[in-house]
Amino acid sequence: MIWLVFFSFIAAGIALSLARAGLGPTTPDRVVGVDGTVTITIALMVLLASFFDRQIYLDVALVYAVLGFIGVLAVARYLERGV
C-alpha cells in the first residue's frame, strides 16, 4: 500500500517534468524539464532497489547521479558559445 503512494508521487513528478519538456517554448525549458526527470528517475531507481530488495541495483542510480548533469552542462555551454 505504501509503495503505491510512493510510486504515485514519482509518477506525478515524472509526468509533470516530461510535460514541461514537451511543452516548453524555448530549448532551456526543455533542458530543465529533462534534467528534472533525471533527478526524479534517480529517486525512482533507489525506491525500486528497495522494492526488489536488491542493494546492488543502487549502482545504476549512482551512475545517473554522477553523470546526469553532464548533458545539461553541454547544452548550457553551447548556449553561451563555450563548446
Next chain:
Amino acid sequence: MRAFIGFVALSLIAVGLALALYHIPFGQDRMDVARDYLARSVRDTGAPNVVTGIVVNYRALDTLGEVTVLFSASLGVGMLMTWRSPGGGRPLPGASLIVRRGAGFLFPFILLFGGYIFVHGHLTPGGGFQGGAVIASAFLLLYLGIPGYLLARRPLAAIESLTGITFVAIGIIGLAVGGYFLNNFLPKGSVFSLFSAGVIPILYMVIGLKVGAELAGVVANMIGGGEE
C-alpha cells in the same frame, strides 16, 4: 506524397511484425542455452554476475570483436577530425566559477567511480564498457568545464595500444596453457571475493581502460576539429 508512401510502408511493416510476434509467448523461457548458462555459469566461471561470466568468459572472443569495432569507429572519427584545442583559435568565453571548480573537484571522483565499476564487474552490475564510458565522461567534463583544455595525445594512444596488446596476450597465454583462445587459466578463488573468477577482472580492467581511452579520443577529436 513521399511521406504518405513512407507512412503506409512503415504501417505495413509494423502490422507484419505485430502479427509475427503475436504468436510468441512472452516471459516464458524456451531457450535451452539460457537455462544451461544460468545453471552452470557460476560454477564454470566463478563470477556471481552471470552477464559478466557470459560476456568475458564464454563469449570473450566476441568481446574482443566489439572492442575492435569501437577502435575502428574511434579511428574513423580521428581521420575526419583533427586533434586541436577547442574553438580552433577562437577565444572561448570562460566558464563560471562553480563550473570550473566543480569540474576540477569532481574529476578524480568520477575516475574512481569508473575504476570501481570495471574492477567490480564480476561482482556487481557493470563492467568494462560501462566503466570506460564513465571515465570518458570525466574527460568530457574537463573539456566542458575548463575552456582551452587539451588532452595529451601520446599517453592516450599508448594506453589504447598497450591494453589491446594485453587482451590478445592473455588470450594467447590461455591458448598455450589450456588449449583454446582466452581460456580462463588462473585459479577461480572463492565466489563473491574481489580476487576471484580467474582472468575476468584482468580482462575487464583491460577493456575498461581501452574503451575509456577510445571514447575520450573520440570526444577530443570531435571537440577540436572540423570547420565552424
Next chain:
Amino acid sequence: MIYIALLVVGMLGAGIAACLLRDLLAAVVAAAAVSLILSGFFYLLQAPDVAMAEAAIGAGLTTAIFVIAIRKTGRHEE
C-alpha cells in the same frame, strides 16, 4: 500497469519529437529523454547491466557529442 503505460507514452512522444523537431538542439534533448526512459525500462525489467550501459552512454556522452556536432554545423534544419 498504469505507470508502465505512462512511461511508454512518454518514450514514444519523446522519440517522435526527436524525429519531427526542426530545432536540432531540442531534438537532441528529446533523444536524451528517450535514453533516460529506456534506461528506466531496462532497470524495471531487472537488467541492471544494460541499464548501466545505457545510463553511462546516454547521460553524458551522446548528448555532448551531438551538441558539439551541432556547434560545428548549424542549429536549424533546412
